[in-house]
Amino acid sequence: MGPRIGHAPAVQPPRWLWIALIWLSIGMFDASDTVFSMRAEGHHHAWLSLFVTLLLSWLPWALATPWILNLARRYPLELKSPFAWLPHLAACAATGLAYAAWTAALEELFNPWLQSEDPGHFLPLLLAKFFNRLLSFLILYASIVAIGYVLDSRRRLALQETESARLNELLTRAQLDVLRRQIEPHFLFNTLNGIAALVREERNDAAVQMIAALSDFLRRIVEGAVKHEVALAEELDFLQKYLDIQKVRFAERLLLRVDVPDELLGAKVPSLLLQPIVENSIKHGITKRAHGGEIRIAATRCGGMLTLNVYNDGPNLTMDNGGARIGTGIFNLRSRLSSLYGSTFHLTMRNQGPGGVEVSVSVPFREN
Incomplete structure (x- = not known):
């Protein structure tokens, strides 16, 4: 699971569409409930006109909702500051007045109640609707503000989590890059020492061959610098480049045996996983024996874990405080594995x- 930065954002419907659908649902429910209840009670009205009037009556609140939500963000309600309530009280009164005027106009236009006498003057009807429903306006306005606060809190939390995940990915990638840069100079230092040893032994042809192999190896490192995970087959091929360098120095003293089933060659492993382990085996195992030695690499899968074993037949490790003493390459490898897999x-x-x-590494099995 290499770090991945950047995710395609999910496509969200426009906010106005959600607002329209919610208020349309409220209007449909209110109109349907009122019409069916009044019909069940035996009232006689112009049902279609009544339904349309009740449905359209919510339009002022629907149009005012985005404005109310923006006002709530700009002037958050605070119990310690009564003045913060003034813009909201004014907005509630303005929306309620618009609602009263709109519904009064609808009733004047459609006359859904089938009143035989004059339905009344517009202004008295407007004032009656406004003052009779003032408490309902306050509750409705407060509900919109509360829902807006909840949605904004969830949005801020989601943004914080996304930003936190992005920063963690950036940090992990930076840590991996630093650790990888530590591994590569460590290997380069050891290889240059090997070339110097060949020169001192006057094995100039071998030194030139080792420099050419080193050049090819470093080119492979540069080409794969952005990869934190590669297929096991690619890692083995990369390891072979490293061993080509070492064989210039050790010739027949270095033997390699690889036992990896074909079905595991596509498994993902950290790049430069095997090289520091094999380097450690050569440094602490093969070089300690006059006739050299053998390195064996095996891969197995058990459930959801892939296990790689690297064995060398050199001398046993020295122990330090009850544990095996490890080199810089293995220490950095452990840090990389911790960053990648926790x-x-x-x-x-x-x-x-x-x-x-024997060095054994187990990582989660995932195919390339």
């Missing part, structure tokens, strides 16, 4: 009998 990995080093050391 606690879902295992890295162990253990002695095998009177001679030999």
Whole structure:
């Protein structure tokens, strides 16, 4: 699970569409409930006109909702500051007045109640609707503001989580890059020492061959610098480039045996996983024996974990405070694995009998 920065944002419907759908649903429910209730009670009205009047009566609140939400963001309600309530009281009164005027106009226009006498003057009807429903206006306005606060809080939390995840990914990538840069100079330092040793031994042809192999190896590093995970087959091929360098120095003293089933070659592993382990095996195992030695690499899968074992038949590890003493490459590798997989990995080093050391790495199995 290499770090990935940037995710395609989910396509969200426009806010006005949600507002329209919500108020349309409220209007449909209110109109349907009122019409069916009055018909069940035996009233006689112009039902279609009444339904349309009740449905359209919510239009002022629907149009005012975005304005109310923006006002709530600009002037948050605070119990300690009564003056913060003044813009909201004015907005509630203005919306309620618009609602009263609109519904009074609808009733004057459609006359849904089938009144035989004059329905009344517009202004008295407007004032009656405004003052009779003033408490309802306050409750409705407060509900819109409260819902807006909840939605804004969820939006801010989601943005904070997204930003936190983005920063964590950036930090993880930076940590991995730093650790990788530590591994590469460490390897380069050891290889240059090997070239210097060949020159001192006057094995100039071998030194030139080792420099050419080093050039090819470094080119592969640069080409794959942005990859934190690669297929196991690619990692093995990369390791072979490294061993080509070492074989210039050790010739027949370095033997390699690889036992990896074909079905595991596509598994994802951290890049530069095997190289520091094999380098550690050569430094602490092969070079300690006059006739060299053998390195064996094996891969197995158990459930959801991929395990890679690297064994060398050199001398046992020295122990420090009850544990095996490890080099810089292995220490950095452990840090990289921790950054990539958290606690879902295992890295162990253990002695095998009177001679030999095995390094075992287990990571979550994922196919490339």
